[in-house]
Amino acid sequence: MTMPTVFIPHGAGPCFFMDWTRGPADDWAPLAEWLKGLVASLPERPKAILVVSGHWEAAAFTVGSAERPRLIFDYYGFPEHTYRLTFDAPGSPSLAGRVRKLLASAGLPAREDPERGYDHGVFVPLKLVTPEADIAVVQLSLDQDLDPATHLTAGRALAPLRDEGVLIVGSGMSWHNMRGFTPAFTEKSAAFDAWLSDAMVDPARREGAIRNWDKAPYAREAHPREEHLAPLFVTAGAAQGEPGRVAFRDTVMDVVVSGYEFGG
Numbered sequence: 156m157t158m159p160t161v162f163i164p165h166g167a168g169p170c171f172f173m174d175w176t177r178g179p180a181d182d183w184a185p186l187a188e189w190l191k192g193l194v195a196s197l198p199e200r201p202k203a204i205l206v207v208s209g210h211w212e213a214a215a216f217t218v219g220s221a222e223r224p225r226l227i228f229d230y231y232g233f234p235e236h237t238y239r240l241t242f243d244a245p246g247s248p249s250l251a252g253r254v255r256k257l258l259a260s261a262g263l264p265a266r267e268d269p270e271r272g273y274d275h276g277v278f279v280p281l282k283l284v285t286p287e288a289d290i291a292v293v294q295l296s297l298d299q300d301l302d303p304a305t306h307l308t309a310g311r312a313l314a315p316l317r318d319e320g321v322l323i324v325g326s327g328m329s330w331h332n333m334r335g336f337t338p339a340f341t342e343k344s345a346a347f348d349a350w351l352s353d354a355m356v357d358p359a360r361r362e363g364a365i366r367n368w369d370k371a372p373y374a375r376e377a378h379p380r381e382e383h384l385a386p387l388f389v390t391a392g393a394a395q396g397e398p399g400r401v402a403f404r405d406t407v408m409d410v411v412v413s414g415y416e417f418g419g
Contacts, residue, residue: 156198156199156320157198157317157318157418157419158197158198158199158201158316158317158318158320158321158322158323158418158419159197159198159317159322159394159416159417159418159419160310160317160322160323160324160325160390160391160393160394160416160417160418160419161193161322161323161324161325161390161402161414161415161416161417162324162325162326162327162329162386162387162390162391162414162415162416163190163193163280163324163325163326163327163403163414164186164327164328164329164403164407164412164413164414165208165209165275165276165279165280165326165327165328166183166186166279166280166328167183167408168230168233168237168275168279169230169233169237169240169275169279170183170279171183171186171187171190171279171280171282171283172236172237172240172279172282173233173234173236173237182407182408183407185403185405185407186403186405186407186412186414187283189402189403189414190280190283190284191283191284191286193284194284194285194290197322197419198419199320200290201290201320201321201322202290202291202319202320202321203247203250203290203291203292203293203320203321203322204281204284204285204290204291204292204293204321204322204324205250205254205292205293205294205295205313205316205321205322205323205324206276206277206281206292206293206294206295206324206325206326207294207295207296207297207323207324207325207326207385207386207389207390208274208276208277208294208296208297208326208327208386209276209297209326209327209328209331209382209383209384209385209386210229210274210275210276210382211271211274211276211294211295211296211297212296212297212298212299212301212382213266213296213297213298213299214298214299215263215264215265215266215298216258216263216264216265216266216295216296216297216298216309217265217266217267217268217271217295217296218251218254218255218265218266218267218268218293218294218295218296219246219251219267219268219269219271219272219273219293219294219295220246220248220251220252220267220268220269220293221246221248221268221269221270221271221272222245222246222248223243223245223246224244224246224271224272224273224292224294225272225273226240226241226242226272226273226278227272227273227274227275228240228275229274229275230275240278240279240282242273242277242278242281242282242288243288244273244281244285244288244289244290244291244292245291245292246291246292246293247291247292247293248269250291250293250316250321251267251293252267253316254293254295254313254316255267257312257313257315257316258309258312258313260312261308261309261311261312262308263298263305263308263309263312271294273292273294274294276326276327277292277294277326280326295389297382297385297386301380301381301382301385303365303366303368303385303388304366306385306388306389306392307362307365307366307388307389307391307392307395308392309389309392310323310388310389310390310391310392310393310394310395311392311393311395313389313392313393314392314393314394314395316393317393317394317418323389323390323393324386324390325386325387325388325389325390326386327382327383327384327385327386327387328383328384328412329347329348329351329377329384329387329411329412329413329414330344330347330348330377330378330410330411330412331377331378331382331383331384332376332377332378332379335376335377335410336408336409336410337409338409340376340409340410341406341409341410341411343372343373343376343377344373344377344409344410344411344412345411346372346373347371347372347373347374347376347377347411348404348411348412348413350364350371350372351368351371351413352401352404352413352415354371355387355391355399355401355415355417356398356399356400356401357399358395358396358397358398358399361391361399362391362392362395365387365388365391368381368384369381387415390415390417391415391417393417393418394417394418397417397418398417398418399415399416399417399418400415400416400417401413401414401415402414402415402416
C-alpha cells in the first residue's frame with residue numbers, strides 16, 4: 156500500500172507542552188488534536204517516518220543515521236521543564252542509507268551524519284503523532300540553498316519509500332514570520348494561505364506554483380526566509396501528479412496556518 160506524504164505545521168517551540176499566557180490557553184489545541192490523530196488517519200501504520208525539518212540546513216542533503224538520536228533543544232527562552240522533554244524513538248541506519256542512495260541516484264549530493272539528533276521540528280510534533288515513540292524516525296536536512304526545484308527533485312527521488320511503508324513528513328509552518336503573529340497580519344496570512352492551498356490541491360499547477368512561490372500574495376511577509384516552507388517542497392515532490400488536500404487549517408496566534416496531505 157502506498158503511503159501519502161504529509162506537510163505538518165510544527166507549532167512554535169515546545170508550544171504543545173506549556174501553558175501560554177498570550178491569548179487563549181488552548182490556542183494550539185486544534186493543531187495538537189490533528190497531530191494526535193495523524194497515524195490513525197493513514198491507510199496503515201507506518202514502518203518508519205522520514206522527517207524533513209525546517210530546522211536543519213546543510214551544504215548538501217544530509218540524513219541522520221544514528222541508532223538512538225539525541226534531542227536537540229534548539230529553542231530559546233521557554234520554561235525550564237520544556238528542556239526536559241523526552242522522545243525515545245529509535246533511528247534507522249538502514250533507512251538513512253537508503254535515503255542517501257535514492258538522493259544520489261537522482262544526482263543530488265547526499266551525506267549521512269551518525270551524530271545528528273532530532274531537532275524540535277521533529278520531536279515536538281512527533282511526541283503527539285507517536286506518543287509511545289515506537290516507530291523509527293529518520294531526519295533529513297534541507298539543502299541550504301533552499302531552491303524549490305532542488306527540493307522537488309529530492310521529493311521525487313524519495314517517492315519509492317512510500318511503497319515501503321515509510322511516511323514522508325515535511326515539518327515546518329505555512330506562515331513563518333516571527334514578527335507577524337499579530338492581528339495586523341491576519342488578512343495577509345489568509346490571502347497567502349488561500350493561494351497556497353489552491354496550488355497544493357491542484358496537481359496540474361502545484362510544481363509550477365512551488366517554483367514561483369515567492370510571487371504569491373504576501374509571500375515574503377509569510378516567509379522572509381523560506382526554510383519553514385521548503386519541507387513542503389519535498390513532500391509535494393514525493394507525490395508528483397497526485398491529488399492534494401488541505402488536511403488541517405486553523406487561525407493560531409492571529410494568523411492562518413495549514414497542513415497538507417498528498418497522494419495515498
